[in-house]
Amino acid sequence: MDNFQYIREHFDQLQSSDTTSGLRAIRKKGFDSFNRLGIPVKHEEWKYTRISPLFNKEYKLNQHTSVSAVELEEIRLPGYEQATELVFVNGIFSFPLSTIRSNQILVMPLEEAAKNEYKDIVSKHLGHSSKYQKDGINALNTAFVKDGVFIFVKKGQIVEQPIYIYNVTDSRSGNVLSQPRSLVYVSENAQLQIVETYATLGLDESFTNQVLEIIVNKHARTEYYKIQNDSAHTNQVSTTHIRQIAKSYTHTVTISLNGGIIRNNLNLVLDSEYCEGHLYGLYLQKGQTHVDNHTVVDNVKPNCFSNELYKGIIDEKATGVFNGKIFVQPQAQKTNAYQSNKNILLSDDASVNTKPQLEIFADDVKCSHGCTVGRLNEEGLFYLQSRGIPSKIARSLLLHAFAIDVLEHIRPEPIREYVDKLISERLEFDGHD
Amino acid sequence: MLTIQNLHAGIEEKKILNGINLEIKPGEVHAIMGPNGSGKSTLASVLAGRENYEVTEGSVEFLGKDLLELSPEERASEGLFLAFQYPIEIPGLTTTNFIKTAVNEIRKYRGQEPLDAVAFLKLMKEKMALMNIDQSLLSRSLNEGFSGGEKKRNEIFQMAMLQPKLAILDETDSGLDIDAIRIVANGVNKLRSKDNAVLVVTHYQRLLDYIIPDFVHVLYNGRIVKTGKKELALELEERGYDFIKNEVAEEVVR
Numbered sequence: 001m002d003n004f005q006y007i008r009e010h011f012d013q014l015q016s017s018d019t020t021s022g023l024r025a026i027r028k029k030g031f032d033s034f035n036r037l038g039i040p041v042k043h044e045e046w047k048y049t050r051i052s053p054l055f056n057k058e059y060k061l062n063q064h065t066s067v068s069a070v071e072l073e074e075i076r077l078p079g080y081e082q083a084t085e086l087v088f089v090n091g092i093f094s095f096p097l098s099t100i101r102s103n104q105i106l107v108m109p110l111e112e113a114a115k116n117e118y119k120d121i122v123s124k125h126l127g128h129s130s131k132y133q134k135d136g137i138n139a140l141n142t143a144f145v146k147d148g149v150f151i152f153v154k155k156g157q158i159v160e161q162p163i164y165i166y167n168v169t170d171s172r173s174g175n176v177l178s179q180p181r182s183l184v185y186v187s188e189n190a191q192l193q194i195v196e197t198y199a200t201l202g203l204d205e206s207f208t209n210q211v212l213e214i215i216v217n218k219h220a221r222t223e224y225y226k227i228q229n230d231s232a233h234t235n236q237v238s239t240t241h242i243r244q245i246a247k248s249y250t251h252t253v254t255i256s257l258n259g260g261i262i263r264n265n266l267n268l269v270l271d272s273e274y275c276e277g278h279l280y281g282l283y284l285q286k287g288q289t290h291v292d293n294h295t296v297v298d299n300v301k302p303n304c305f306s307n308e309l310y311k312g313i314i315d316e317k318a319t320g321v322f323n324g325k326i327f328v329q330p331q332a333q334k335t336n337a338y339q340s341n342k343n344i345l346l347s348d349d350a351s352v353n354t355k356p357q358l359e360i361f362a363d364d365v366k367c368s369h370g371c372t373v374g375r376l377n378e379e380g381l382f383y384l385q386s387r388g389i390p391s392k393i394a395r396s397l398l399l400h401a402f403a404i405d406v407l408e409h410i411r412p413e414p415i416r417e418y419v420d421k422l423i424s425e426r427l428e429f430d431g432h433d
Numbered sequence: 434m435l436t437i438q439n440l441h442a443g444i445e446e447k448k449i450l451n452g453i454n455l456e457i458k459p460g461e462v463h464a465i466m467g468p469n470g471s472g473k474s475t476l477a478s479v480l481a482g483r484e485n486y487e488v489t490e491g492s493v494e495f496l497g498k499d500l501l502e503l504s505p506e507e508r509a510s511e512g513l514f515l516a517f518q519y520p521i522e523i524p525g526l527t528t529t530n531f532i533k534t535a536v537n538e539i540r541k542y543r544g545q546e547p548l549d550a551v552a553f554l555k556l557m558k559e560k561m562a563l564m565n566i567d568q569s570l571l572s573r574s575l576n577e578g579f580s581g582g583e584k585k586r587n588e589i590f591q592m593a594m595l596q597p598k599l600a601i602l603d604e605t606d607s608g609l610d611i612d613a614i615r616i617v618a619n620g621v622n623k624l625r626s627k628d629n630a631v632l633v634v635t636h637y638q639r640l641l642d643y644i645i646p647d648f649v650h651v652l653y654n655g656r657i658v659k660t661g662k663k664e665l666a667l668e669l670e671e672r673g674y675d676f677i678k679n680e681v682a683e684e685v686v687r
Contacts, residue, residue, distance in 0.1 A: 378484070383521040386481050387535035387591060388509035388542065397534065401525030401574075 003055050007034075010061050011143055022114030023145050026127055030142025037136035045135065048321045048353045049263050049292040054207050054235055059177035062144060063090050065170040067201065072097060075166055075199040077227075079414030082161040083195075089168045091178035091208070092147040104157040105192070106150075110183060113150035118185075122150065125215050126183050129241035132267045132296055137237050141179045141211045148182040153190040153220075162193035162412050167210065169234060172202030177209070184214040186222050188246070193223040195415055198230045198259075208236040218246035218272075225410060226264070229257040229422060232287060239265040244275040253409050254310075255419055256283040256291045257426065263292045270297070270304040270332075281310035282406040284426055285318035285350075292321035297339075299332040299365075306336070311406050312343040312352060313399055320352035326367060328360040335362065339369040344376055344402060396427035434459050434630055435480075435500075435599055440491035442479045449475045451655035452491070457599065460627040464641055464666060465634045467652035468674040473634045474518060476652070477603040481515035482508050496598065509535075510542035512598030516588040516605050523575040528587065529557070531575050532594050539595060560593040564620045582613035589620040600624075601632045606640040618643030638670035651677050 011031050015024060039055050040046040067089050076085070086107065087097035093109060100107055114122045126145070130138050153159060167180055186192050194214075200206060216222045224240065236259065242250055256262055268277045283291040297306045312320045322341045343352045356369035376398060384394035403423055410416035440453040449472045457463055467473050479486050480493065482505035493500040496511060503511065523531070536556075537547040548556065561568065564586050576584050585605055592600050602621065606614050621631060621644050633644055641649070641663065649665040650657045653674075658681050659665065669677070 377521075377523075380521050380523050382483055382505060383517065383523070384531070384535075385505035386509055386515050386517075387531070387595065388506050388539040389535050390506050390538060391504070393534065393538065394506075397526055397531070398523065401523055404525040 003058065006058075007061065007140070014144065014146065018146065021111055021146070022119050022123065023111060027143050027145055029127075030139045030145070033130070033139035034136045034143050037134070037139055040135045040137065043135060045294065048319070049261065049290065051137070051235070051237065051261065051263070054261070057175055057205060059175045059207060061177045062092060062147065062179065063170075063176055064092060065090060065173070067094075067097065067168060067170055069097065071201060072166070072168070075168060075197075077164050077195060077197060077415060078418045079162075079412060080164060083164045084161065086149060086163060086165045087168060088166065088178075088180045089170055090176055091180045093149050102159055102161060104153065104159045105163070106152040106154070108150050110148040110150045110181070111146055113183075118150060118152060121185055122183060125185070125213060125243070128243055128269075129211055129213055129239055129267060132241065132298070133239055133265055137209055138211060138239060141181055141209050144179050145181045148180055151182065151184040153186045153192050155187040156189040157187070158191040159193070162195050165194065165196040167196065167198045167208060169198070169200040169206040169208060170202055171200060171204035171206045173204070175204045176206040178206065180208070180210045180212070182212050184212070186214070186216050186220045188218045188220060190217070191221045193225070193412060195225045195227070195412065197227045198234070198236065200231050200234050203233065206234045208234065208238070210236065211239045211241070213241045214243070216242065216244045216248045216250055219248060221249045222251070223411060224250070224252045225412070225415060226252075226254045227257075227415075227419060228255065228259055228262055230259045232258065232260050232289065234259055235261040237263045237265070239267075241267045241269070242277070243269040243271055244277065246272045247274040248272070249276045251278045251409070251411075252280065253406065254281040254293065256281075256285070257422060259289055259291070261290045263294070265294050267296045267298070268306065269300060270306065271300045273301045273303045275301075275304045277304075277306045278409070279306070279308040280406045280409045282403055283310075283312045283314070283320055284403065284423060285312070285320060286315040287318060288316070289318045290321075291318075292323075294323045296325045296327070297337060298327045298329070299335040299337060300329050302331060302333045302335070304332065304335055306338070308339040309406060310341045311403060312341075313346065313402065314343065314350040314352055315346040317347075317349045319350070322352070322354040322371070323357065324355070324369065325357045325359070326369070328362050328365050328367065330361045333362050333364045335365040335367065337365070337367045341371040343371075343373045344399070345373065346376065392428065396424075399427050400424060434496060436494040438492050440479070440488065440493060442475065442486055442488045444475070444486050448489070449655050450479065453655070453657060455650065455657065457630050457632060459630055461648065462625070462631045462633065462644060462646045464646035464649045465632065465652055466636065466638070466649060466666060466669055468678075469636070471652045472655040473636075473652055474603055477515060477601050477634050480601060481505060481513065506538070507542070509595070510539045514592050514595055514597035514600045516585075516592060516600065516602045518604040518607060520576050520584040520588055522577045522579075524577045526575050527573065528571040528575050532557070532591060535591070536594055556594065560590055563593055563623055564590040565616060566590050581608040582610070582616075585609055585613065585617050586620070589617050593620065593624055596624075597629065599630050599632065601634065603634045604636065605633075606635055606637060614640060615643060638666045641666045653677055653681055
């Protein structure tokens with residue numbers, strides 16, 4: 001049975017088993033779009049990332065499996081003792097495996113939120129990302145929205161400890177297609193930090209198609225960290241859609257270290273005056289890992305500020321893609337938008353495609369962009385060696401120095417130390433404090 | 434300590450050094466002077482092991498070892514130090530972390546235990562005072578945004594930390610005002626001992642007012658064409674390099 005027939009059958013089953021849910025209509029819309037758009041093949045936004053071959057494999061969709069707390073242990077991120085931990089297994093939120101350690105946030109199944117007093121928020125904001133991801137992949141996720149969560153931060157709540165989201169893929173009994181889908185709503189004057197990571201149990205292949213939508217209200221601050229350090233037989237399209245609907249502040253850091261094909265869509269919609277957004281990314285690749293960061297900063301209203309810095313170190317046969325769009329809509333005067341992408345290629349077989357894309361429809365704006373692709377600085381290497389530092393260590397010191405101005409933007413300390421350690425180990429570095 | 438014999442070297446087919454002979458003994462200060470393009474910086478680079486230079490003939494012995502067989506880091510660990518004419522800026526790497534790694538890697542090479550945090554800090558404080566360097570400078574990224582004087586002082590500070598047997602100062606005076614030259618020279622003088630040696634590569638005589646050389650060599654067309662005492666530097670300052678060029682030309686005619 002081919003995947004498309006399988007998807008249709010699953011969709012029909014889901015719709016008939018869930019006749020009352022407030023999510024039925026949005027799923028139907030998603031499914032129709034998926035049928036119309038299909039899997040991107042000759043699609044401008046997918047020029048360097050070919051995912052259609054992944055659909056030649058057979059997957060089990062949204063498969064329920066049992067993962068034990070013990071199996072979760074090694075996946076947990078440092079600092080978890082204080083964090084709220086939300087666990088998804090094959091895209092399905094698991095209450096028993098999750099621990100909510102803060103009374104400042106509400107976490108409930110999205111399905112429930114679509115019916116109770118939050119249903120207006122859900123219907124208003126769920127699915128906004130499809131305006132930016134006009135492809136069948138986003139639609140496919142929407143067609144099956146059901147098992148995610150709704151996270152609500154009440155007015156004025158400064159959530160002191162971060163939320164850790166673990167996306168666990170259990171591919172111990174066959175290939176898995178997971179589609180996590182959640183919605184986060186940060187109310188006025190509230191503050192929230194989210195750290196999200198991905199891990200796989202099992203050796204069969206997996207494809208994770210995730211969508212996370214975050215709404216940020218007046219004077220609210222939201223930080224979002226994504227850490228991708230999964231196995232080479234896992235592939236993912238990970239869409240993070242952040243919409244700032246009133247004067248607010250956001251800060252995101254995307255770290256990609258391991259995986260098969262990774263496509264990140266990060267949308268930052270500055271949908272109100274005086275919003276501020278910072279976007280950082282670091283991709284450190286080897287093997288045949290493919291990392292594609294597509295970012296969109298959409299300046300809808302005047303007087304917004306955004307700053308974007310993505311850096312890549314690409315080794316062996318790995319490939320990187322950076323595509324950074326900045327839109328400045330006609331009424332978004334006095335926009336300040338900056339973008340920079342810097343890459344170091346460490347081998348002859350490594351490659352990167354980088355493309356800034358600025359579409360400016362207002363006339364009183366400050367926008368800048370720049371990208372570089374180069375080798376490790378030979379002069380710097382000689383300088384360090386001339387002080388007695390062996391070339392291997394000198395190389396890792398230089399690469400670490402290159403990465404640091406993204407790393408230092410990871411604010412939760414245990415997470416920053418954790419990522420720094422992963423990177424230092426990767427750079428075969430020791431003797432550094 | 435250092436014996437250079439008939440050294441020929443160049444870069445990408447272009448010959449720059451055409452048979453250098455030089456002997457440096459412990460406790461000595463040698464100055465190499467010469468007009469632009471004479472090969473001064475090439476000599477410094479070849480000695481430190483910069484990759485893109487190719488030695489085509491001759492030998493260099495340093496403390497009993499064949500220097501040319503050693504990698505740049507091995508040369509440093511054996512006790513050779515090059516103060517760069519243009520120190521490299523490395524954003525993201527603090528001077529402290531850099532120098533700590535260097536000190537301990539050299540110790541490792543020599544079979545010594547790494548310095549612990551306390552001992553390292555003590556050593557650093559001592560050398561900071563010597564070079565008039567502020568702690569805040571050392572916690573910044575290596576040379577990033579440093580003034581010309583700060584960069585050169587940082588070079589001599591590194592030299593103080595690594596305590597080399599032979600220090601090569603490559604145009605350390607270039608781009609410095611007189612006060613900065615004095616600070617740098619003062620640092621070098623305090624580090625001099627009967628066991629170590631200094632090779633000062635310079636275009637101008639003024640640095641030699643502060644670091645008094647035992648020998649002055651004039652490099653021209655990749656060869657040492659004249660050697661003298663410190664008075665030779667003064668003569669060069671007064672008469673310019675042309676008299677050397679003329680002398681060399683006359684020799685050729687004869």
